[in-house]
Amino acid sequence: MAVIELQDVSKLYGFGDATTLALDEVSLKIEKGEFVAVMGPSGCGKSTLMNLIGLLDRPTHGTYSLNGRRVDRLRSNQAAKLRRDTLGFIFQSFNLLPRLTVLENVALPLSYTGMGTVKRQKIASNILERVGMQNREYFLPGQLSGGQVQCAAIARALVNNPSLLVADEPTGNLDSNGSLLVMELLSELHKVGNTIIFVTHNPELTRYATRVIYMHDGAIIQDEQTEIGKVAKTARKQMYNVSRSSEEDDLAGVSTLMKALPSKPSVRTKAKSRKRASSKKPKATQKRAKS
Ligand SMILES: Nc1ncnc2c1ncn2[C@@H]1O[C@H](COP(=O)(O)OP(=O)(O)O)[C@@H](O)[C@H]1O
Ligand SMILES: [Mg+2]
Structure with missing residues (x-):
């Protein structure tokens, strides 16, 4: 069973003359264990796709099944619950609450479970250790590097043991060291069986992916299986503007x-x-x- 299955999904924003067709009949299937990079020019619908997959928004047309369950017509409270239980979401920035410590931030998604503070923080602490951030537990987000903030955000996304990690330009605001830190962490998580979909503008980062999806004007124009460690073919063309092999x-x-x-x-x-x-x-x- 696919983790994600979108069938002819369209998304319209606005009304009347001011409508934008942000997604145009997109069909996409993602299996467990895939590490998918999504690329494409600004405004082509990448974030719209991530938001739909992440249940932050609903499609205008088409169907979406998550782990075999239809989720395209969920009410917002049902979507919120499913999001909490099955998805981890990482954005480009503003991932952490600035007044909470790293540990409190990571423990936050567990607060709805009714679990006591001590237990929540213990789980959060274990996850921070897994992402190599155990010595930053009591730091405030402002005291971390950009890469560390994103690693903490990934830790928080992992805290409910989600079946899918969705990351919209997780390295978009980071320098090369920060990007490397985040991608190596995602790569580790992929190796232990997590399913990950991430948006990037950087062709180099397709080296981490097993599959690259290229979008244009709200549509998927190419879908390429790629070998880990190599820049995907189409991304490489984009890098050099010629095909090298x-x-x-x-x-x-x-x-x-x-x-x-x-x-x-x-x-x-x-x-x-x-x-x-x-x-x-x-x-x-x-x-x-x-x-
Ligand atoms: N909330 C919104 N209201 C109206 N139009 C939107 C909204 N979000 C995105 N759009 C439009 O939808 C298109 C796709 O946007 P987006 O998914 O953010 O693209 P990308 O992430 O690839 O840059 C763009 O034309 C954008 O202006
Ligand atoms: Mg975007």
């Missing part, structure tokens, strides 16, 4: 982000990727400044 090119395309990975490529490759990466630097900075 050799292993050599792949390695040469290693960005500042991947350079920080503790892998040990051959000396020759290392020298080459360093050279390429440094010549690319101004471009990378520009891109970050824009987003």
Whole structure:
């Protein structure tokens, strides 16, 4: 049984002359254990799709089944309950409440369970340990790096043991170290069986995914199975604006982000990727400044 099954899902915003067709008959099936990257230009409907999948919004037309159960016509309180029980959601920013400690933030979703504070905090503490944040429990979000804030947000998303993690540009506001921290964490969670769908503008991050979905004007225009560790083909075209396919090119395309990975490529490759990466630097900075 698929975790997610969307059939001809459309989403219209607004009324009369001012309507926007944000999703145009999207069909999509995601199986347990997939690690799906969603890419596409601004305004193409990525967030709308994440919000529908995350039960934060309802489709105008079409059907949505989550773990085999129809959920496209749920009332808002039913949707809220199901969201709490089955989904973990991570946004680009504003993920944590600034006046609560990291531990309190992570324990927050458990407050509806009627569980006592001590027990809730114990569970939260275990999860923070799992994401490598055990020594930040009593920090306030403002005292963390952007990457650490997102790791805490991921911990909070995990606290109800969700069947799906939905992340809308989780690395959108992060520098390359922060992005690496977050993606490595998502990757670990994927390895232990979690199903993850995330939005990204960075073709490099498709290296983590098993599948990449490309959207345009509210539609899925391509759906590519991809090997972990490699930039997906279409994303690579977008990076260089030409199609390259050799292993050599792949390695040469290693960005500042991947350079920080503790892998040990051959000396020759290392020298080459360093050279390429440094010549690319101004471009990378520009891109970050824009987003
Ligand atoms: N709440 C809303 N009301 C009206 N239009 C919206 C709303 N949310 C998104 N849109 C429109 O729907 C389209 C898709 O938006 P969005 O899903 O946010 O795209 P993306 O995340 O890919 O940038 C855009 O044209 C956007 O302006
Ligand atoms: Mg968006």
